[in-house]
Amino acid sequence: MRTFEEIQASFNEALRRNDIEGLLRASDDLDGLSTPEARALASYARGHACRLRGEYPLALDHLHRALAMFEELGDKGGVAWTTDALGTVRMRSGDYPAALEYYLRALAMLAELNDQDSVATVTGNIGLVYNRIGDHAAALTHHHQALEIYRELGTTRGLARMYGNIAIVHFNTGDHEAALQHFQRALVLFEELGDRVSAALVIGNLIEVFSTIGQHIDAASLLQKLDDIQMDTPEILIQREFGRARLQRHQGDIVAARATLVNALSVAQQHTLLPTQAEVQKELRDLCQTANDFAGYIEHNNEYTRITEVINGKEATLRMAMQAKQREIDEREKEVQKHLAVLHSTLPKHVAERVARGEVVNDHYENATVIFLDIVGFTELSSAMSSQEVISLLDTIFTQCDAICEEHNVTKIKTIGDSYMCVSFDSVINAAHCALAMSRIKVRHEVSHSEGVLPVSHAVLFRLGMHCGPLTAGVIGTQRMQYDVWGDTVNVASRMESTGEAGRVHVSEAFALNVEEALVTIDRGSIDIKGKGLMKTYWLEHSTP
Secondary structure, rough: OOOOHEEEEEHHHHHOOOOOOHHHHHHHHHOOOHHHHHHHHHHHHHHHHHHHOHHHHHHHHHHHHHHHHHHOOOOOOHHHHHHHHHHHHHHHHHHHHHHHHHHHHHHHHHHHHHHHHHHHHHHHHHHHHHHHHHOHHHHHHHHHHHHHHHHOOOOOHHHHHHHHHHHHHHHHHOOHHHHHHHHHHHHHHHHOOHHHHHHHHHHHHHHHHHHHHEEEHHHHEEEEEEOOOOOOOOOHHHHHHHHHHHHEEEEOOOHHHHHHHHHHHHHHOOOOOOOHHHHHHHHHHHHHHHOOOOOHHHHHHHHHHHHHHHOOOOOOHHHHHHHHHHHHHHHHHHHHHHHHHHHHHHOOOHHHHHOOOOOOOOEEEEEEEEEEEEOOOHHHHHHHOOHHHHHHHHHHHHHHHHHHHHHHHOOEEEOOOOEEEEEEEHHHHHHHHHHHHHHOOEEEEEEEEOOOOOOOOOOEEEEEEEEEEEEEEEEEEEEEEEEEEOHHHHHHHHHHHHHHOOOOOOEHHHHHHHHHOOOEEEEEEEEEEOEEEEEEEEEOOOOOO
């Protein structure tokens, strides 16, 4: 008998591939373990299998059972994922208010768990609800939000889903070219992943687009491909019959097209797919109009109107629920943005984003470059200045340092009194140009004299020191977070600065060897470095060979 972990892995794979048989095998194996965790996951697996087969009442039964068990176990992830699955079943059956309620509940739980992949999934699902009720702008907003998360995570399956979702919205708004592009991108990714169910659904959508724009040869070719796949889940079967009916209608075979649509309607009714029933009734109504079948037209139009009213009768409730939930989301987003603003004000941008995602930032770099800048004679300068003048001078200097770091992709670490520290984690050459630019900063300080005597202006000079090598970087603290670096590389860079000269960039031999083919360094000779002994050092020069 397989372990829980082994069965769970096969379940996850079956879930990714929409593999009904795989889900049912996993659920049977889980039943054999007879543990609370296994029973909960077995119900969850059966719920997904029933959803894929279009057995929505049975899917709801299994998923509600799974939800109760996950809640009893205190499994927050299980509760969140099951809530999302319940939303999907409700959406497929046309109960959009319930679907939205489940999705928003799942989204809040997954955000708290910092499960970004699932957050993207549910965000995309909310976009599907907006698309179903005709709010295409909101649908695209949610789909693109999900797409960006998937891009950041590098989740191919998620990207494929969002390309498909975005394509559907474009098709509904009449932008057929954009719809084709996005469907085709989705199809390539699903086929690469071996997800036959999702690929088949995209093919069905492509048939509809090609039929709509009059490319019937392309539509017929894809229909043959869909027939060859031989998959008969309700959604695929209905899509296939829709495509067939459109081609039959184009060929003038109204009788065959009507029989095909009646078959699709039977499947939709069997699985209580109200939105699909409405769509089929509308197609049948239009066929009757083409055939001058007045009685048939009235019959199908009445059914189309009735089903549409059943769905849209909930629209007011839905919109009120969406508005209330949107207010909650907006307030939550404001709090998140406040938190991000605080993080961005105290941490480098790329580090702040990692902290916001809940990561523990603890990195090691094999060859980072540390730069120290110090204001020459600052103690003497500041003794003749007011506190306001001291702050103004430091702000002027360090603001220019910040801009130079930004320009050369160097990360500011901190200021220590009148010293400035920054690090290049991936480019010694960038660090060199950054230090040279800092050494050229032009700032003048005016020293006031007694009454009647004009102030004297002095140029402010800097000492800079650099060294490259291994170091550790990370975030410390919780209330007042600080991003810092540690290691002997930091200490040596500090010694290079303190033993340097005004207006010059003093560097270690290790640094000089890293830039010798790109920049000019002048041998300074060996000097005694505190804690290191004699070290050969160099001056980094502004001129190039």
